[in-house]
Amino acid sequence: MQKTPLYLNSLICQNQIxxxxxxxxxxxxxxxxxxxxxxxxxxxxxxxxxxxxxIALLEQTEDALAVVSLxxxxxxxxxxxxxxxxxxxxxxxxxxxxxxxxxxxxxxxHVHVDRANFSNLTSIEENICxxxxxxxxxxxxxxxxxVFDLESCIELAHKKNILCVVNHTMLSPVSIQxxxxxxxxxxxxxxxxxxCGKNIGAYFASNKMLLLQIRRIVQLLDVSLxxxxxxxxxxxxxxxxxxxxxxxxxxxxxxxFLQSHPRIETMYYIDATYPNVQKQLxxxxxxxxxxxKTNQAGTLQFLNRLKHCSIQTMFGGLQTTLEYxxxxxxxxxxxxxxxxxxxxxxxxxxSVGLEQIEDILRDIDQxxxx
Numbered sequence: 001m002q003k004t005p006l007y008l009n010s011l012i013c014q015n016q017i018x019x020x021x022x023x024x025x026x027x028x029x030x031x032x033x034x035x036x037x038x039x040x041x042x043x044x045x046x047x048x049x050x051x052x053x054x055i056a057l058l059e060q061t062e063d064a065l066a067v068v069s070l071x072x073x074x075x076x077x078x079x080x081x082x083x084x085x086x087x088x089x090x091x092x093x094x095x096x097x098x099x100x101x102x103x104x105x106x107x108x109x110h111v112h113v114d115r116a117n118f119s120n121l122t123s124i125e126e127n128i129c130x131x132x133x134x135x136x137x138x139x140x141x142x143x144x145x146x147v148f149d150l151e152s153c154i155e156l157a158h159k160k161n162i163l164c165v166v167n168h169t170m171l172s173p174v175s176i177q178x179x180x181x182x183x184x185x186x187x188x189x190x191x192x193x194x195x196c197g198k199n200i201g202a203y204f205a206s207n208k209m210l211l212l213q214i215r216r217i218v219q220l221l222d223v224s225l226x227x228x229x230x231x232x233x234x235x236x237x238x239x240x241x242x243x244x245x246x247x248x249x250x251x252x253x254x255x256x257f258l259q260s261h262p263r264i265e266t267m268y269y270i271d272a273t274y275p276n277v278q279k280q281l282x283x284x285x286x287x288x289x290x291x292x293k294t295n296q297a298g299t300l301q302f303l304n305r306l307k308h309c310s311i312q313t314m315f316g317g318l319q320t321t322l323e324y325x326x327x328x329x330x331x332x333x334x335x336x337x338x339x340x341x342x343x344x345x346x347x348x349x350x351s352v353g354l355e356q357i358e359d360i361l362r363d364i365d366q367x368x369x370x
Contacts, residue, residue, distance in 0.1 A: 051230045052203070054237060058173040059186050059205035066225035066233075067218055070169070070189040070202040071101055076217045077134075077165060077185065077204075084110040086133040089162070091118045093341045095142040096329030098167075104332075118148045121156055134163045139178065140170055143289045143325060143342060143349065144268045147276045154182040172316075174244040175283045185210060190225075193244060196236050197317025200229045243318075243354065247286035250360065251352040255288050257361050263302075263368040265346065266291040286352040287315060292368075296345035299324065303348070305370060308355070308363035315351030320360050323349040 048066060055064035067073050082088075090102065092115050102113050116127035118137060135157045140147045154164045166178035169189040178186045188194075190201040203225075204214060218224055255269045268289040270277055277284065292299050303311055309320045313328050323329060330343045338344075352360065 045227055047227050047234070048225055048230045051225070051234055051237075054234070055173075055203050056205055058177075059179055060173075060177045061179050061186065061205040062207045063211050064203050064205040065211050065215060065218060066190070066201055066203045066230065068201055068223045068225060070097065070167075070187065071105070072221070072223045073187045073202045073204055074098075074101055074136075075105060076214050076221070076223070077187075078106070078109055078111055079217045080214045081163060081210075082109075082111055082133055085112075085131055087112045087114050087129060087131040089114050089116055089124070089127060089132050089135045089157075091115065091138065091141050091146075091148075093141055093144060094138055096325060096331070096333060096343075098136075098138060098142075099330070099337075099341070100332050118153055119146055121152060124153060124156055128157075128160055128162065132160065132162055134165060137164065137166045137183075138170075139166055139168045139176070140270060142170065143347065145170075145270050145287065145289065147270060147274060147280065149276055150176075150178060150183075150280060151181040158182065170287055171281070171283075171285045172240065172244055174241050175248075175281050175285055179205065181280070190229075190233055191314065192316030193240060194233050194236060196243075197314045197319070197321075198232065199314070200232060201225045244283050244285070246354055247316075247352055248283040250354070250357050251286040251288060252284065253357050254350065254352050254360060254364070258288075258290055258364070261365070261368060263293055264290050265293045287349065288352070289347060289349050291344065292346045292348065294346055296326075299346045299348065301370065302367050305367035306363055307366070308359055315349070317351070318354050320353040320355060320363075321351045323351070325349055 052064040052066055055066070056062065067076065088106070088111060090113060094102070106113060112131070114127050114129065114132065117123040118141070135153070137148070137150070137153065139150060150166070157164050163184050164182065165185045165187060166183040167187045168176055168178055169192055172188070172193040184206060186205040188203060190203060191197070191199050204211060252272065255267060258264050259267050270281070270284040272278070272284050292302060303322060303324055306322065309322055311323065312321050313323055315321060325343050325347055326338055326345055330338050
């Protein structure tokens with residue numbers, strides 16, 4: 001029997017029944033007014049708007065805007081708010097995805113990158129120049145999971161009239177709301193904690209005026225989050241807080257286990273006793289990195305011996321996953337650059353899931369011991 005295909009309708013909700021929000025031939029006082037009044041007719045439907053309202057509530061911002069990917073979110077900010085010759089300031093080490101974007105996309109729009117140690121305010125000040133227009137903060141840092149004093153970093157940037165964009169994909173707004181500390185724009189991928197590891201979208205959260213400028217670019221590029229994906233996120237959103245709490249608890253147990261393991265050289269994790277963590281975070285999340293006491297071959301053998309945990313670049317899902325950064329998320333980064341960023345052949349990322357903690361520990365342990 002032939003199945004009926006699924007058709008998704010894009011419905012527009014009106015604020016009041018019988019009130020026409022935009023009349024044919026209506027004039028506008030400015031281009032801003034046109035985009036503000038017509039945006040829902042061009043890019044939104046009731047389901048996507050519902051998701052964006054919930055995200056804004058979680059992030060404690062005026063508004064939010066969902067798009068198809070994190071790279072699209074970053075690129076839209078550059079197109080909307082920066083100009084030829086402007087500089088972006090980033091931390092000394094960044095994620096593989098961001099590193100690739102910085103050196104593949106930014107040169108094409110003639111925007112330059114400077115680096116500073118965001119744990120050191122003096123380093124930040126020394127690396128700010130006249131052309132610095134944006135500070136892009138991955139929070140925490142990747143791969144070493146440093147938790148900066150976000151408020152101090154943003155306060156220093158604002159004194160120099162620099163826009164502050166914070167990406168907290170590694171944590172989610174259940175753990176921290178960067179807007180509380182002065183972030184102008186908060187961005188996050190939706191595919192990790194929000195969508196339980198499904199490859200779905202990203203968002204901006206900010207005030208209405210900044211998002212109005214970004215929304216123009218999103219409209220022109222036609223990169224708003226599709227309705228079907230918004231439905232998926234809304235379904236998972238209801239359990240986000242309880243998942244983050246359980247994942248954080250499991251991760252702390254994994255970290256304690258691995259710190260004393262004879263096959264582990266170094267652990268990188270968010271320490272709940274650290275003052276910046278206690279001041280800023282509700283939960284520490286499910287990510288940790290470790291360096292094994294072995295070489296590349298030994299690290300690959302460890303990963304291939306895993307039976308329960310899976311190997312993939314995605315994190316924040318229901319299942320515990322491991323990643324080999326040098327050959328996965330940092331694959332497009334030259335080897336010398338990887339070494340400079342601290343990405344070595346024995347480095348592994350662990351994203352702890354919701355399974356029984358004994359099952360996670362048993363699998364990692366047997367893979368380490370061989």
